[in-house]
Amino acid sequence: MRAATHPARLAQGAVVTTLALSMCAMVAVSANARDGGSALIPALVPGAVQVERARAGAVDVAGDAIEVAETVQAEGAQVAIDAAQLEALEAATDRLDQLLVEATGDVRVEDRGASRSGEREEKVVAAATPAPVDPSAPIDPASVFEQTPAPAPVPLVPPTTGKEDETTAELREAVAAVATLTTTVRQSAEVKRAADAAAAQAAAQAAAEAAAAQAAADAAAQAAAAQAAQRAAWKQSLLGYANGKIPDSALCGVSFDASVRLRCDAAEQLDVLNTAYRAQFGSDLVVSDSYRSYAGQIACKRTRGYLCATPGTSNHGNGIAVDLGGGIDSFGTKQHRWMAAHAPDLSWGLPSWAGSGGSKPEAWHWEYLG
Numbered sequence: 164m165r166a167a168t169h170p171a172r173l174a175q176g177a178v179v180t181t182l183a184l185s186m187c188a189m190v191a192v193s194a195n196a197r198d199g200g201s202a203l204i205p206a207l208v209p210g211a212v213q214v215e216r217a218r219a220g221a222v223d224v225a226g227d228a229i230e231v232a233e234t235v236q237a238e239g240a241q242v243a244i245d246a247a248q249l250e251a252l253e254a255a256t257d258r259l260d261q262l263l264v265e266a267t268g269d270v271r272v273e274d275r276g277a278s279r280s281g282e283r284e285e286k287v288v289a290a291a292t293p294a295p296v297d298p299s300a301p302i303d304p305a306s307v308f309e310q311t312p313a314p315a316p317v318p319l320v321p322p323t324t325g326k327e328d329e330t331t332a333e334l335r336e337a338v339a340a341v342a343t344l345t346t347t348v349r350q351s352a353e354v355k356r357a358a359d360a361a362a363a364q365a366a367a368q369a370a371a372e373a374a375a376a377q378a379a380a381d382a383a384a385q386a387a388a389a390q391a392a393q394r395a396a397w398k399q400s401l402l403g404y405a406n407g408k409i410p411d412s413a414l415c416g417v418s419f420d421a422s423v424r425l426r427c428d429a430a431e432q433l434d435v436l437n438t439a440y441r442a443q444f445g446s447d448l449v450v451s452d453s454y455r456s457y458a459g460q461i462a463c464k465r466t467r468g469y470l471c472a473t474p475g476t477s478n479h480g481n482g483i484a485v486d487l488g489g490g491i492d493s494f495g496t497k498q499h500r501w502m503a504a505h506a507p508d509l510s511w512g513l514p515s516w517a518g519s520g521g522s523k524p525e526a527w528h529w530e531y532l533g
């Protein structure tokens with residue numbers, strides 16, 4: 164661990180040892196003075212002890228400050244905060260490290276710098292290997308802070324009550340600079356972490372919404388394809404029957420009139436057309452005739468003559484024609500105009516021969532053209 168091997172700690176031990184030896188020497192010298200020895204040295208020693216003690220304290224704090232700064236530096240690098248903030252903190256830490264070397268004097272700057280750089284890389288590598296995360300799980304931004312342990316305080320060198328040397332003053336100043344920049348980097352890292360978590364949550368939510376939209380689109384496409392296939396099957400369903408010879412079981416009804424019988428796709432679309440018609444006029448389509456059997460066509464011809472087709476040729480016998488009333492049976496009415504405008508959307512229309520300019524105008528006769 165960093166604390167066990169940091170040169171500052173070793174240097175600090177040397178200073179404390181020196182301090183202890185100095186105090187022993189002071190006691191020894193004082194004893195000598197009482198015994199009539201030199202009186203010059205004892206007068207200098209108390210001041211020197213204060214200076215040594217202050218410096219030892221500053222060295223201790225400086226080592227702790229570097230520890231905290233390097234940890235925060237690694238955290239800031241991991242979440243990629245503003246590079247200028249990281250560079251400023253690193254420069255201040257290097258400056259403090261250099262002062263520490265000068266104060267303890269037993270480790271060369273290049274060696275310490277190389278060692279520290281190596282440790283920083285180790286920390287960054289360790290920090291950059293996060294635990295596996297389930298990308299589909301929603302991220303709670305608050306959890307980022309819950310998982311982050313309470314940050315270590317950034318130490319400061321306290322003011323000296325007695326004497327201190329220039330090295331101690333410089334260490335205090337350098338530690339304060341490191342502390343300020345460490346706090347800045349730490350705050351930036353927290354903000355960045357929260358922003359990253361929020362962005363990840365937003366991305367996950369967007370992905371979930373996109374997936375849901377895609378699933379809905381797929382389902383709609385499947386339903387449309389199934390409906391188209393059904394219509395195609397219905398369109399083929401009566402091919403085996405002669406005109407007017409279709410069993411009732413092969414035909415379909417509509418929801419708004421129990422008497423209507425049609426080929427199933429024609430019936431389905433007439434139901435949709437009726438819904439739109441009712442929304443416009445407040446009443447259902449009036450259907451006076453739909454499928455007409457061969458016998459029915461003979462009877463029609465007999466009773467209505469010119470108005471009925473030759474038996475076996477009418478599309479009423481194929482289950483794809485209706486005769487409509489309720490205003491649609493006259494050209495120029497609002498109901499007829501509405502049908503002419505909207506029925507083609509559902510594959511229903513007035514055949515050209517039945518139009519107002521056709522060979523046999525019949526405003527009431529509409530056919531399914533799908």
Ligand SMILES: [Zn+2]
Nearest residue numbers: 484485486528
């Ligand atoms: Zn007709």
